[in-house]
Amino acid sequence: MRLDDVVRKYDAAAKHYDRFMDLVFGALLDLERHRARVVELLGELDGRTVLDVGCGTGRNFPLLVERVGEHGRVIGLDCSNGMLGEARRLVERRGWRNVELVLDDAVSLGRIREPVDAVLSVWCYGTVYDLDAALDRAIDVLRPNGTISIMTFGRAGPERGALRWLYPFYRFAVRSLGMDPGGDFDNAALEAKWQRGRRVLRSRLGGLHEERYLNGAGLIISGRKPLERAGVVWTAAPARSAAVLDDGPDGSFEEGAAVP
Numbered sequence: 001m002r003l004d005d006v007v008r009k010y011d012a013a014a015k016h017y018d019r020f021m022d023l024v025f026g027a028l029l030d031l032e033r034h035r036a037r038v039v040e041l042l043g044e045l046d047g048r049t050v051l052d053v054g055c056g057t058g059r060n061f062p063l064l065v066e067r068v069g070e071h072g073r074v075i076g077l078d079c080s081n082g083m084l085g086e087a088r089r090l091v092e093r094r095g096w097r098n099v100e101l102v103l104d105d106a107v108s109l110g111r112i113r114e115p116v117d118a119v120l121s122v123w124c125y126g127t128v129y130d131l132d133a134a135l136d137r138a139i140d141v142l143r144p145n146g147t148i149s150i151m152t153f154g155r156a157g158p159e160r161g162a163l164r165w166l167y168p169f170y171r172f173a174v175r176s177l178g179m180d181p182g183g184d185f186d187n188a189a190l191e192a193k194w195q196r197g198r199r200v201l202r203s204r205l206g207g208l209h210e211e212r213y214l215n216g217a218g219l220i221i222s223g224r225k226p227l228e229r230a231g232v233v234w235t236a237a238p239a240r241s242a243a244v245l246d247d248g249p250d251g252s253f254e255e256g257a258a259v260p
């Protein structure tokens with residue numbers, strides 16, 4: 001989906017999103033429980049900074065806030081103001097003081113100005129308009145030895161089991177809410193997309209690990225960014241996307257700055 005389509009659709013869906021997820025991803029498909037696994041794959045988080053890419057209404061925050069502890073930080077990033085508005089209400093309600101919300105595009109991550117210790121993304125990269133670039137940027141902003149963990153769909157639906165029969169209802173619900181990810185219901189397109197995605201991850205991460213859920217339809221991938229070789233510096237000059245996002249300071253790491 002194009003960025004402006006994503007923003008429009010998620011802005012419109014934001015008010016109903018949590019109810020939809022509780023009902024369809026929670027009660028019907030029983031997928032919510034996998035959040036704990038994808039967070040666990042990030043490894044030790046106490047006192048660390050975690051970036052939640054495409055955080056939506058903040059459904060990963062309870063797990064992340066608990067894992068980073070009072071000295072850690074959670075950065076929730078999303079391109080939809082509507083979704084971030086819901087996330088903000090959650091943060092206020094729970095009184096979390098170490099959760100920061102950032103309106104930004106996952107493909108540029110221009111507002112992430114310091115390296116983070118871990119990147120999490122749950123059911124976001126499936127709708128991102130340029131997956132390869134988004135994965136590249138997520139790895140750019142990751143501190144060496146930092147971890148990344150992604151939950152997505154690798155196939156359009158389960159091929160066996162009872163959920164196979166429930167899945168059409170999920171599609172119907174997604175379409176009714178206006179969140180139709182289009183090509184993501186096409187197996188060939190999805191597989192090709194994640195083959196490319198894996199190539200990006202493989203070329204820049206170590207210890208790549210894959211798991212499946214939802215009878216093979218769901219895909220969890222995690223890995224760790226290698227330690228920098230001595231003397232190697234990195235630069236990150238994110239190209240701001242042709243964004244519909246508010247203008248803001250162009251966030252880029254200092255040119256040539258050595259990673260501490």
Ligand SMILES: C[S@@+](CC[C@H](N)C(=O)[O-])C[C@H]1O[C@@H](n2cnc3c(N)ncnc32)[C@H](O)[C@@H]1O
Nearest residue numbers: 010054055056059078079080083105106122124
């Ligand atoms: C299905 S929701 C998942 C939200 C949340 N991660 C969860 O687990 O409930 C997908 C989210 O990704 C966001 N998103 C999609 N493309 C994005 C992009 N290019 N940049 C930032 N956020 C994006 C949408 O706005 C939406 O909030």
